[in-house]
Amino acid sequence: MKIKCIRLEEMKDSIIEDGSRFKYLLPDEIAEIDDQNNRIIKDKDVYENSEFRKKPVCPIFYECGGCDFLHIDYQHQLDMKQAYVQNLFEEHGYSNVVNPIIKSDRPLHYRHKAVLSAKTNKQKLRLGLYREHTREVLPFLGCFIHDRDANNVLKTIEILMNKYKIGAYDLKSNTGILKHVLIRKSYDRNEMMVVFVTNGNLLPNAKKISQELVKKHSQVVTTVQNIHYKSTHLVLLDDEKVVYGPGYLIDKIDDLSFRLSAKSFYQINPEQMFKLYKKAIEMADISDKDVVLDTYSGIGTLSLLLSKVAKKVIAVEVNRDAHIDAVNNKRYNQISNVDFICDDVSNTIKTLDTHIDVLFMDPTRDGSTKDFLDAVLELKPKKIIYISCEPKTQVRDLDLLKEVYDIIEIQPVDMFSQTIHVESVVSLVIKQI
């Protein structure tokens, strides 16, 4: 049997186990499958002489699921993402020509957030990333998309955990302490937060570990313990205690400062985030008479940037920690024309009694809901800016708005280099009748 990968979204389906493990086919590449053994018969000509493929820099690329594209030339990654977004919108009947993708100047080591998991290996605690599609931890601390400083801090954490005899949590026996370590870094201040995720509230020598860590890496300004009292696939739960420092980080966008706590959403690629926000605000072309509704607003980054150009901003976010950060951020920046509401976006939009000129929406990968989009059609803002990290759900949602709104611009942004994911910003205006 021969298989061919035609489109970007099919790449994930083209993974075939063949012992040495074969990574994704590129669109138009053909692989021959030995049906009986369900193995791929490699065609050296195609895979090794491809002008688009390169030797992946990472030694665990073929096991780890983090980077889909580390074996593909960066320009070709961009071309594939561009074609993917263009095709997707065309398939849904939109005739717009998609803007050229905004590329990254730092396609490696761009992630300012890293999450690693703990395991016991040869009687030692090791930190690493999950093997693709499994919960098996691959001990490795040199990830090529994580920030380099974060990688160095993780190496010290591994040493300290072993020095203080902290055991890795084991799911099967439900024993051990350390489940995960999360690191976050502020771009502006170059400072880091470390979160130790533990099974139960015991983390012996937590203060000593933190002090030694800070002594070695002065960039670490705070450490936090996040406590799991139950089995969960989530990394961070509600119970949290600050071990060292203030328990949050400060980052800056333009002249605004933002407080980041462990659990609140913050874009992981700061340099691309600046470009994304700048482009989204430019697309909205807001006047100082406009009232803006910023939905799915996180810690209020975009809301506060929008407050500089709009008359008023109303921002809605369901996550309580993110909401508290947003309120603090408003106070910290002495901004008065933003109201932050902690609620579900559908609840808020249905009960809103203010005229809205421009709507911003930035939902999670699942996209928005029919309930919310129906309420948008009732509200009838003159412009909508839809920011999405999953163009597939974005275009699905846009189909529910297309009777009333025209798409003006579609802007892909490469927020997640080396991965299959692409961010997309779409501007819409209400149809004239």
Ligand SMILES: C[S@@+](CC[C@H](N)C(=O)[O-])C[C@H]1O[C@@H](n2cnc3c(N)ncnc32)[C@H](O)[C@@H]1O
């Ligand atoms: C992709 S993030 C965007 C955050 C923000 N716009 C930014 O750029 O940092 C999506 C946010 O939507 C929030 N969210 C998800 N579902 C929601 C809902 N039904 N109502 C309100 N907020 C929601 C999440 O907690 C998250 O903070």
